[in-house]
Amino acid sequence: xxxxxxxxxxxxxxxxxxxxxxxxxxxxxxxxxxxxxxxxxxxxxxxxxxxxxxxxxxxxxxxxxxxxxxxxxxxxxxxxxxxxxxxxxxxxxxxxxxxxxxxxxxxxxxxxxxxxxxxxxxxxxxxxxxxxxxxxxxxxxxxxxxxxxxxxxxxxxxxxxxxxxxxxxxxxxxxxxxxxxxxxxxxxxxxxxxxxxxxxxxxxxxxxxxxxxxxxxxxxxxxxxxxxxxxxxxxxxxxxxxxxxxxxxxxxxxxxxxxxxxxxxxxxxxxxxxxxxxxxxxxxxxxxxxxxxxxxxxxxxxxxxxxxxxxxxxxxxxxxxxxxxxxxxxxxxxxxxxxxxxxxxxxxxxxxxxxxxxxxxxxxxxxxxxxxxxxxxxxxxxxxxxxxxxxxxxxxxxxxxxxxxxxxxxxxxxxxxxxxxxxxxxxxxxxxxxxxxxxxxxxxxxxxxxxxxxxxxxxxxxxxxxxxxxxxxxxxxxxxxxxxxxxxxxxxxxxx
Ligand code: FAD
Numbered sequence: 001x002x003x004x005x006x007x008x009x010x011x012x013x014x015x016x017x018x019x020x021x022x023x024x025x026x027x028x029x030x031x032x033x034x035x036x037x038x039x040x041x042x043x044x045x046x047x048x049x050x051x052x053x054x055x056x057x058x059x060x061x062x063x064x065x066x067x068x069x070x071x072x073x074x075x076x077x078x079x080x081x082x083x084x085x086x087x088x089x090x091x092x093x094x095x096x097x098x099x100x101x102x103x104x105x106x107x108x109x110x111x112x113x114x115x116x117x118x119x120x121x122x123x124x125x126x127x128x129x130x131x132x133x134x135x136x137x138x139x140x141x142x143x144x145x146x147x148x149x150x151x152x153x154x155x156x157x158x159x160x161x162x163x164x165x166x167x168x169x170x171x172x173x174x175x176x177x178x179x180x181x182x183x184x185x186x187x188x189x190x191x192x193x194x195x196x197x198x199x200x201x202x203x204x205x206x207x208x209x210x211x212x213x214x215x216x217x218x219x220x221x222x223x224x225x226x227x228x229x230x231x232x233x234x235x236x237x238x239x240x241x242x243x244x245x246x247x248x249x250x251x252x253x254x255x256x257x258x259x260x261x262x263x264x265x266x267x268x269x270x271x272x273x274x275x276x277x278x279x280x281x282x283x284x285x286x287x288x289x290x291x292x293x294x295x296x297x298x299x300x301x302x303x304x305x306x307x308x309x310x311x312x313x314x315x316x317x318x319x320x321x322x323x324x325x326x327x328x329x330x331x332x333x334x335x336x337x338x339x340x341x342x343x344x345x346x347x348x349x350x351x352x353x354x355x356x357x358x359x360x361x362x363x364x365x366x367x368x369x370x371x372x373x374x375x376x377x378x379x380x381x382x383x384x385x386x387x388x389x390x391x392x393x394x395x396x397x398x399x400x401x402x403x404x405x406x407x408x409x410x411x412x413x414x415x416x417x418x419x420x421x422x423x424x425x426x427x428x429x430x431x432x433x434x435x436x437x438x439x440x441x442x443x444x445x446x447x448x449x450x451x452x453x454x455x456x457x458x459x460x461x462x463x464x465x466x467x468x469x470x471x472x473x474x475x476x477x478x479x480x481x482x483x484x485x486x487x488x489x490x491x492x493x494x495x496x
Contacts, residue, residue, distance in 0.1 A: 001027070001198070002183050002198040002199065002200060003027045003028060003029045003167075003197065003198065003199040003200070004021070004026040004027045004028065004199070004200050004201065004375055004376055005017075005018075005021050005026050005027070005028050005029070005199060005200070005201050005202075005203065005371070005375065006028075006029045006030075006031065006184065006186055006197060006199030006201070006202050006203070007021075007028065007029070007030045007031070007202075007203045007205055008031055008174045008202070008203065008204050008205060008206050008213055009030075009031075009032065009039070009204070009205035009206040009207060009209075009213075010030060010031075010032025010034075010035075010036040010037070010038075010154070010158065010168070010170060011037060011039045011040060011041040011154060011205065011207045012037070012041040012150070012153060012154050012157070012355075012357050012360040013205040013207070013336075013352050013355055013360055013363055013364070014030055014032070014203070014205035014206075015030065015036065015154050015157035015158045015161060016157055016360040016361055016363060016364035017203055017205060017352075017363075017364045017367050017368070018030040018157075018158070018161040018166050018168070019157045019158070019160040019161035019164065019166070019364070019383070020361075020364040020365060020367075020368055020381070020382075020383050021161075021166075021364075021368060021378070022160075022161045022162075022164035022165050022166040023160070023161075023164045023379070023382050023383065023386070024368065024378035024379035024380070024381075024382065025378055025379050026375060026376065026378055027165070028161065028165070028166040028167070029166070029167045029169070029197055029199060030158070030161060030166055030167070030168050030169065031169050031172050031173075031174050031186075031188060031197075032168075032169070032170045032171075032172065033171070033172065033173035033174070034170070034171065035170055035171070035462070035463075035464065035465070035467070035468045035472060036151075036154050036155050036158050036168075036170060036462060036472075037150065037151040037154035037155065037472055038472070039207045039208065039209070039280065039316075039317075040207045040208060040280075040316040040317055040318065040319065041150055041151065041153075041154050041207070041357065042150055042151035042154070042314075042316075042471075042472050043150075043232075043234075043314050043315060043316025043317075044150045044316060044357055045232075045234065045258055045260070045268070045270055045271055046147055046148055046149065046150050046260070046262075046268070047084075047145055047146065047147065047148065047258075047260075047357075047358070048069070048070050048073050048074065048081050048145070048146040048147075048148045048357065048358045049066065049070065049145035049146065049358060050063045050064075050066045050067035050070060050107055050110070050111060050145070050358075051063055051066055051334065051356070051358075052103060052104070052107050052143070052145075052248075053256055054334065055103050055106060055107070056103075056254075057333070059333060059334075059335065060106075060110065061335075062333070062334065062335045062359075063106075063107070063110055063111070064110045064111050065111075065359055065362055066111070066356065066358045066359055067107070067110050067111020067112070067113065068111045068112050069358050069359055069361060069362055070111065070116060070145065070146055070358065071111070071112060071113065071114050071115060071116065072361065072384055073146070073148070073358070073361065074115060074116065074146055075115070075387075076383075076385075076386065076387050076388055076391055077148075077153065077156065077387065077388040077390075077391045077425075078391060078393055078397055078398050078425075079390050079391055079393060079398060079401075079421060079422055079423070079424070079425030079426075080148060080149040080152045080153060080156070080388075080391075080422065080423070080425070081146050081147070081148045081149075081153075082146060082147055082398065083115075083116055083117070083144050083145070083146050083147075084144065084145060084146060084147045084245075084246050084260070084261070085117075085129075085142055085143075085144055085245045085246065086142065086143050086144065086145055086245065086246045086247070086248055086258075087122065087124075087129040087140060087141075087142050087245045087246070087247050087248070088100065088140050088141045088142070088143070088247075088248040088250075089124060089133060089137040089139075089140035089247070089248075089249075089300060090137075090139050090140045090141075091137065091250055091299075093250070093252040094250035095250065100141055101121075101141075104119040104141055104143055105119075107119065107143060108143075116144050116145075116146070117144045118143070118144070119141055119142060119143035119144070120141070120142055121139065121140070121141050121142075122139070122140055122141060122142045123138070123139060124137055124138050124139055124140055125138050127142075128242075128244070129142065129245050131242040132240050132241055132242035132243040132301050132302060132303065133247075133300060133301060133302060134299075134300060134301065134302050135302070137300065142245070145246075147246075147260065148357065149422070149423070150357055151471075151472040151473065152423060152473065153357065153360075153388075155461050155462070155472070155473060156388045156389050156390065156391075157360075157388065158461075158462065159389045159460070159461065160386075160388055160389055163389065168462060169188065169190060170462050170464065171190060171191055171464060172188050172189065172190030172191070173188070173189045173190070174186055174187070174188060174213065174216070175187035175188070175189055175194070175216060176216050176217075177202060177216060177217050179217075179345070179346045179347055181345055181347075182200065182347060183198045183199060183200050183347055184198065184199050184200075184201075184202045184347050184349075185197075185198055186198070186199065186202070199347075200347055200348075200374070200375070200376075201347060201348045201349075201350070201371055201374055201375055202347070202348070202349045202350070203349075203350045203351075203352065203367065203371075204349065204350070204351045204352065205352045207280070207317075207319045208229055208280035208317040208318070208319040209280060210223065210227060210319055210351060210352070210353065211223055211227055214351060217349075223339060223351055223353070224339060225321045225322065225337060225339065225353060226321075226322040227319060227320070227321060227322065227353060228275070228320045228321070228322040228332055229275070229276040229277065229280065229317050229318070229319060229320075230273055230274065230275060230276060230317070230318040230320055230332065231272070231273075231274045231275070231276035231283050231315055231316070231317050231318075232270065232271035232272055232273055232274075232315065232316055232317075232318060233270060233271060233272050233285035233286075233289045233290075233293075233313060233314070233315040233316075234268055234269060234270030234271055234285075234293075234313065234314055234315075235268075235269050235270065235285070235290060235293050235294070235310045235312070235313045236262060236266050236267070236268050236269070236310065236311055236312040236313065236478065237266065237267050237269065237305055237309040237310055237311060238265065238266060238267070238309065238311065239261065239262075239264075239265050239266055239267050240259065240267045240297075240301050240303055240305075241302075241303050243259065243261060243267055243301070244261055245261070246258055246259065246260040246261060247259040247260075247300060247301075249296050249297065249299070249300045251292075251296050255273065257269060257270065257271065257293060257296050257297070258270065258271070259297055259300070259301070263475050263478055263479070266311070266312075266478065269293050269294075269297055270293065272285075272289045272292060272293065274286075274289070276317055280317040283315045283316070283317050284315050285313045285314070285315045290307060290310065290313070294306065294307065311478070312478055318334075318354075319353065319354065320332045320333065320334065320353075320354050321333070321336075321337045321353035321354045333354065334354065334355070334356050335354060335355070335359075336352060336353065336354040336355035336356075336359065336363050336366075337353045337354055338350055338351065338352060338353070338366070338367065338370055339351040339353070340370055340371075342374060347374075348371060348374040350367060350370060350371055352367065361383050361384070364383065365381050365383070368381075389425075389427060390424050390425025390426050390427040390428075391425050391426070392425070392426050393425055393426060394426075398421065398422070401421055401425070401426070402414075402417060402418050402421045405417050405421055405428060409432065409436070411436055411437040411438075412437070412438070413438075416448055419448055420432070420453075423473075423474060430456065430460070431452065431453055431456045432452070433452070435452060438450075440452075441453070442455075443491065445476070445484075445487075445488040445491055445492065446476070446479070446480045446481075446484040446485075446487075446488050447470075447474075447476035447477065447478070447479035447480040447484070447488070448476060448479065449469070449470075449474060449476040449488065451495065453474070454469055454492055454495055454496070455495070457469050457473050457474075458495070458496055461473055463496065464496060465493070465496065466488070466489035466492040466493050466496070467489075469492055469496075470485065470488065470489065470492070476488075
């Protein structure tokens, strides 16, 4: 069979394009060399946001697009995306009051804000948000953005694609790609050995590996715009006492670091911005990055943090296209760019550069608009008003959904059901099936993870290895002690 479209890369941009294309009636193949979201897309700050900071770089178009998407994605995936209040304390070395006020005014009005609250100033000596902060921080601003479970956003898009007929092949590496007149011949190396697939149009959405994949076409340079790889790291510590909001910590050099309430009992602190070269799979946090994040947090929070507090750390590599406007890695544009190559005797190849989680849906629509002349007739754009799998929570949103769930499954712990609802939304019934109590869920592995959930992830979400379950489709690994995690990984490996 010859697919209409083959996509290399199962990060957010690849699955977004695959889902959109499959929903328009095209035959689609998506190939991912590791697990879905195992690249940059599970190593983000986990925000669906406009990017207040980008206003300083006059990126009004990007901020507007991202703010518009914040509303769309919150409506379509309210189980994995929810509003979060950000508190921005004023510090002498930070931006002036007037600049912040003007920036937040723009942020409130640029992007069709409907359901996300607006900004205001806060008196940190009176507002609860001031409690975890050092005494000298007395005033600031509060504004709203959204938290997202980044890895699940990817998996749910893959699921949406598969539900519309796309073939999703994980643990399958794309080797060489050869153009033969009307189609690409693609060599795939997967668990079953090496085989060949054919596609009329090819999309290279390999994130920070985009150049490496481009090189496998052989010969010519396939990316005209230079790519800039920028490493960003996060640390996770037990929840900073009293820190229920997210905080924006301004460093003296103009950068900002977020301290975000994470997974019920943790605080996520990041990110750094460091130029990177080498294999993105080897990117890891350096001690200098840990010190930078801890130092900055200690300038804001009353509770002192040290390296001993870090329970998890992760690093991602941003694949940014280099606009040559700045030597500073944190100032390079986060917008996306396409390169479309098509010529006589050569089927089309679209390369995706840059982007953000927040704008993936718009990126997918734009990619298909660029490719439309080269694809068979297809349906119109459809994703703006379509919920992601599990996102149809009914009246009253997530809170009302969880209340109904607790009523319908009274023997389960309410917190357990709340956690499941924030992973699976309305698909929670598929996960729990006819189970009425804990003992119906099979073995318990710790961190709230059960045999039944692992089986679901294996059957419906392409989970193949313990990390797929412990660190991407769930974050149960974070809620286990090291011994417990090892034991769970062994048991899950047997099951998988
Ligand atoms: P990836 O997620 O890396 O996907 C590419 C995939 O291609 C990988 O899974 C890889 O395994 C696969 N691949 C590579 N080569 C091959 C091959 N030969 N065969 C098959 N598969 C292959 N954006 C936001 O909107 N909000 C945020 O809060 C945010 N925070 C960020 C924080 C950090 C530290 C970083 C680094 C980025 C952040 N971003 C954020 C940006 C966002 O995470 C990225 O733009 C996005 O995840 C990139 O997705 P992608 O699909 O292009 O790349």
